[in-house]
Amino acid sequence: MDFASNWPLPAHLVMKGIAASNLTISALITFIVLRRWYRRRYFERLERHTSAIRRNWEGIVSGTIPPESWRLKSLDSEIVESILLDNLESLPAEELPKLLECARRTGLLDVRIYQARHNKGWSRRAALVALGRIRAPETVPALAEALDDPDPETRVAAIRGLGRTALPEAAIPIIEGLLSGGLAGLPDFPIKNALANCCRAKPQLLLTYLKSSSGTARELLARVLGELATADMGDELMVLATDPLPEVRAAAARALANGSPAVAFPMLAVLANDPEWFVRLRAVVAVGSLQDSRKIRVLLRAICDLNRHVRQRAACILATMEPYLTEILDKIIANDDRYALQAFISELDRSGAFESVVKAIHTKSRGSAVNGLLEALKQGQAALRPRSADSQKYENVVR
Amino acid sequence: MLKLVLLSNALLFLYYLTSNLIYLFLLITAIVKSTSHQQRLSSMHLENLHLSKFTPPVTVVAPAHNEGGNIVESVAGLLDLDYPMLEVIIVNDGSSDNTLERLTVAYDLRPVHLLYVPEIQTTRVRKLYRSVRDPRLVVVDKESAGTKADAVNAGLNVAGSPYVCIVDADSLLERDSLLRVMSGIFSDPEFSVAAGGIVRVLNGCSVSHGALTHIRMPRNPIEAIQVVEYLRAFLIGREAWGHFNMLPIISGAFGVFRRDLVLRIGGYRAAAIGEDFDLIVRLHRFLRERRMDYHINFIPDPACWTEVPSDLKSLAGQRARWQQGLLNTLWLNRDMLFRRRYGRIGMLILPYMWFFELLAPVIELIGYATIITAALLGILSSTLFFEFLLFGYAFATMISIGGVLLEEITYRRYNDWRDVSRMVIYCFAEHFPYRQMNLYWRLKGLWRYWRGDTAWGELRRKDLSQPPDSSKSSTPETAQAAAR
Numbered sequence: 001m002d003f004a005s006n007w008p009l010p011a012h013l014v015m016k017g018i019a020a021s022n023l024t025i026s027a028l029i030t031f032i033v034l035r036r037w038y039r040r041r042y043f044e045r046l047e048r049h050t051s052a053i054r055r056n057w058e059g060i061v062s063g064t065i066p067p068e069s070w071r072l073k074s075l076d077s078e079i080v081e082s083i084l085l086d087n088l089e090s091l092p093a094e095e096l097p098k099l100l101e102c103a104r105r106t107g108l109l110d111v112r113i114y115q116a117r118h119n120k121g122w123s124r125r126a127a128l129v130a131l132g133r134i135r136a137p138e139t140v141p142a143l144a145e146a147l148d149d150p151d152p153e154t155r156v157a158a159i160r161g162l163g164r165t166a167l168p169e170a171a172i173p174i175i176e177g178l179l180s181g182g183l184a185g186l187p188d189f190p191i192k193n194a195l196a197n198c199c200r201a202k203p204q205l206l207l208t209y210l211k212s213s214s215g216t217a218r219e220l221l222a223r224v225l226g227e228l229a230t231a232d233m234g235d236e237l238m239v240l241a242t243d244p245l246p247e248v249r250a251a252a253a254r255a256l257a258n259g260s261p262a263v264a265f266p267m268l269a270v271l272a273n274d275p276e277w278f279v280r281l282r283a284v285v286a287v288g289s290l291q292d293s294r295k296i297r298v299l300l301r302a303i304c305d306l307n308r309h310v311r312q313r314a315a316c317i318l319a320t321m322e323p324y325l326t327e328i329l330d331k332i333i334a335n336d337d338r339y340a341l342q343a344f345i346s347e348l349d350r351s352g353a354f355e356s357v358v359k360a361i362h363t364k365s366r367g368s369a370v371n372g373l374l375e376a377l378k379q380g381q382a383a384l385r386p387r388s389a390d391s392q393k394y395e396n397v398v399r
Numbered sequence: 400m401l402k403l404v405l406l407s408n409a410l411l412f413l414y415y416l417t418s419n420l421i422y423l424f425l426l427i428t429a430i431v432k433s434t435s436h437q438q439r440l441s442s443m444h445l446e447n448l449h450l451s452k453f454t455p456p457v458t459v460v461a462p463a464h465n466e467g468g469n470i471v472e473s474v475a476g477l478l479d480l481d482y483p484m485l486e487v488i489i490v491n492d493g494s495s496d497n498t499l500e501r502l503t504v505a506y507d508l509r510p511v512h513l514l515y516v517p518e519i520q521t522t523r524v525r526k527l528y529r530s531v532r533d534p535r536l537v538v539v540d541k542e543s544a545g546t547k548a549d550a551v552n553a554g555l556n557v558a559g560s561p562y563v564c565i566v567d568a569d570s571l572l573e574r575d576s577l578l579r580v581m582s583g584i585f586s587d588p589e590f591s592v593a594a595g596g597i598v599r600v601l602n603g604c605s606v607s608h609g610a611l612t613h614i615r616m617p618r619n620p621i622e623a624i625q626v627v628e629y630l631r632a633f634l635i636g637r638e639a640w641g642h643f644n645m646l647p648i649i650s651g652a653f654g655v656f657r658r659d660l661v662l663r664i665g666g667y668r669a670a671a672i673g674e675d676f677d678l679i680v681r682l683h684r685f686l687r688e689r690r691m692d693y694h695i696n697f698i699p700d701p702a703c704w705t706e707v708p709s710d711l712k713s714l715a716g717q718r719a720r721w722q723q724g725l726l727n728t729l730w731l732n733r734d735m736l737f738r739r740r741y742g743r744i745g746m747l748i749l750p751y752m753w754f755f756e757l758l759a760p761v762i763e764l765i766g767y768a769t770i771i772t773a774a775l776l777g778i779l780s781s782t783l784f785f786e787f788l789l790f791g792y793a794f795a796t797m798i799s800i801g802g803v804l805l806e807e808i809t810y811r812r813y814n815d816w817r818d819v820s821r822m823v824i825y826c827f828a829e830h831f832p833y834r835q836m837n838l839y840w841r842l843k844g845l846w847r848y849w850r851g852d853t854a855w856g857e858l859r860r861k862d863l864s865q866p867p868d869s870s871k872s873s874t875p876e877t878a879q880a881a882a883r
Contacts, residue, residue: 011782011783011786014783014786014787014790015786017790017793017794018786018789018790018793021790021793021794021796021797022793024797025793025796025797025800028797028800028801028803028804029800029823031804032803032804032807032819032823035807035808036807036816036819122438122441125438125442126441126442128442129441129442129444153439157442160442160443160444160447163447164444164447187585187586187587187588187589188588188589189451189453189585189586189588190585192451192453193447193451193453196451196452196453223453227452227453308516345512346511346512346513349511349512349513349529350511350513350529350534354512
């Protein structure tokens with residue numbers, strides 16, 4: 001009985017394992033070396049060709065250099081497309097028509113549309129992103145078709161492409177996909193970004209679809225609308241502010257910040273008492289942005305809110321209302337809400353007005369409790385730990 | 400005796416074969432995943448994330464304990480991160496050096512009375528400061544509890560964003576790394592609860608004003624071997640486990656988490672030895688127990704550069720400590736093992752961590768003992784022994800070179816030919832005697848844990864603002880002796 005005879009695998013398999021491992025090591029090292037060598041050569045060529053193309057760029061764009069001289073060379077074609085796309089994104093609007101014309105005339109646009117329609121996988125996704133960057137209206141149908149692709153990665157690429165066109169008509173296939181459930185399971189983030197880009201110039205488009213939508217699609221459209229709404233949408237926003245979906249109410253509150261104070265304020269005052277904390281938060285932020293003296297009353301109520309974020313945001317706005325700071329502090333003290341007072345003082349500190357307000361209070365000789373609290377706040381954070389009764393209240397808030 | 404040796408031999412062989420097959424599987428998975436990630440990056444434009452109004456704010460929390468030497472440069476790097484809504488919280492964790500003073504002077508800090516709600520209990524917070532120069536910077540000055548976890552928890556209490564990015568104050572993040580790691584969250588914000596990036600070796604690189612200016616392989620062999628180790632661990636191990644949503648750890652040096660979830664599980668466990676591993680295992684437990692769908696992602700392109708030990712003593716301490724952290728967390732969560740309730744975490748990754756990470760040094764030691772015993776008993780076939788040794792050597796080298804290959808075909812941070820050549824050479828050289836030393840340190844860690852000795856070893860640090868060559872002349876007097 002020896003070690004070899006009891007070996008679980010025959011010895012020749014070990015030898016084969018060694019040979020296979022050594023072969024793989026050699027292959028990996030050779031691959032690394034060859035790849036490095038190839039890439040060096042590639043970048044040298046790329047640099048040479050890029051400088052040659054940049055020298056002749058005006059001729060390529062204007063068409064005096066015939067496209068046949070570079071279109072059939074894959075590297076040159078890649079370089080031209082790359083420069084063209086970069087220019088389309090960075091040059092001023094008046095330069096765009098001639099660049100678009102170049103993309104159309106040379107066939108670059110058609111090639112990308114063909115690839116977006118007929119290719120599969122990454123090649124299709126690359127074409128979709130490139131089409132989006134071209135920002136031409138004729139790219140929209142090809143991008144919209146890709147929204148039906150079974151692969152979620154391709155659908156996300158199509159959404160990104162449609163978003164990059166920044167054309168209102170590109171929003172329509174996305175919205176319709178949302179409403180029909182065709183975009184179900186895709187992340188919200190690229191959809192919201194794409195819709196925001198496309199509808200920036202025409203937010204009313206969202207409003208049209210919002211009326212006939214429901215559920216998560218409605219929430220998403222409302223969220224985008226909240227970012228884009230303009231003052232002339234006042235009446236429609238009022239209707240949305242009473243929507244049963246809290247996300248929609250929150251979006252309406254956000255959008256009302258852009259409305260006229262006379263119209264927006266009464267509705268925002270109502271939303272600042274909404275049962276959902278994030279609706280109240282949005283309403284408080286919107287109220288803060290309005291030029292209306294009545295907002296102090298709403299904010300003083302909000303600073304006593306059960307939710308920490310609402311309190312803190314109300315405090316943040318109140319702490320910037322320079323001529324009324326001591327009066328505001330008086331009212332907060334009168335409310336006898338330690339959390340409101342803490343929130344206000346921390347925001348006073350953040351805004352740099354703390355010392356001046358402390359001085360003003362001392363000259364008015366406030367009660368010992370207030371002075372004690374201010375002293376404790378000066379001394380450090382240990383004094384900020386909640387009292388037992390407050391702790392209970394706090395627990396209720398955070399849960 | 401003979402039968403025992405032969406049985407032990409057969410079991411060890413099966414163990415070894417299984418572990419190698421797992422590594423091979425992980426390597427192939429990582430290559431496929433990395434390639435597809437590269438393709439995805441080409442269709443994703445980071446500037447869109449930067450410009451979007453829907454990009455959520457992030458708070459970066461960096462605990463600092465006696466980091467006076469590098470803190471100003473580190474904070475400059477954090478404030479320079481390319482992210483639209485950023486807040487940076489530095490937690491001065493009872494430093495006895497000039498960390499707070501240097502920050503105060505450099506960033507014009509002044510005490511503020513920000514609302515501090517101790518949602519997680521920590522040691523006493525002495526004072527909060529905000530920078531006049533850059534209002535995004537908040538400094539929390541607290542008493543030290545002797546753990547990084549406690550310092551991070553204080554930062555979590557102050558953080559005001561839905562996502563927190565935990566970094567080490569002595570690490571450097573690449574400028575777009577936060578945006579890149581957050582892109583992993585945005586790709587599925589409903590289910591992504593955490594994401595981590597790759598940690599790379601800073602030693603040998605040049606740093607100026609908190610930013611990396613030149614990337615090179617370190618010249619010191621101890622540091623260079625760690626480059627290979629880090630590439631293998633992150634680009635192969637974490638990439639592959641992340642693909643199957645079984646990521647067991649997000650490095651404490653760089654990870655993004657949903658703040659509400661971290662608070663719900665009580666933050667970092669102050670008594671944990673490996674707090675980063677512990678946090679992820681508890682997150683898995685929490686989410687699995689509630690039958691929630693979630694992803695914990697590894698995103699391979701956002702890089703965090705960190706200084707690794709450059710002398711054997713520091714390295715030994717670090718490796719022993721890691722082993723203790725592993726044992727500590729695995730032991731505390733042993734009830735998750737082979738429980739269907741915890742899905743693939745309980746059935747696959749935790750058993751893997753037990754058998755192929757925690758017990759690996761013990762089993763390797765038994766392997767050495769078996770071979771010696773077999774030799775003493777005269778039953779060891781020297782030919783077979785050397786063949787087996789050669790196979791193990793070749794296979795492990797192949798996996799390491801696979802890590803270098805992944806670096807080459809994807810992220811290519813090391814551009815110099817000489818650096819790549821040295822990386823490949825160290826793939827061959829790390830097996831003798833480094834592997835055996837590592838084995839000894841890990842066993843020592845287990846032994847010390849058994850005896851209840853879990854004190855931190857000292858890690859010598861260099862001044863990040865100095866050029867890399869100056870590290871050679873650093874002395875114990877000039878180097879920062881940091882407690883963690």
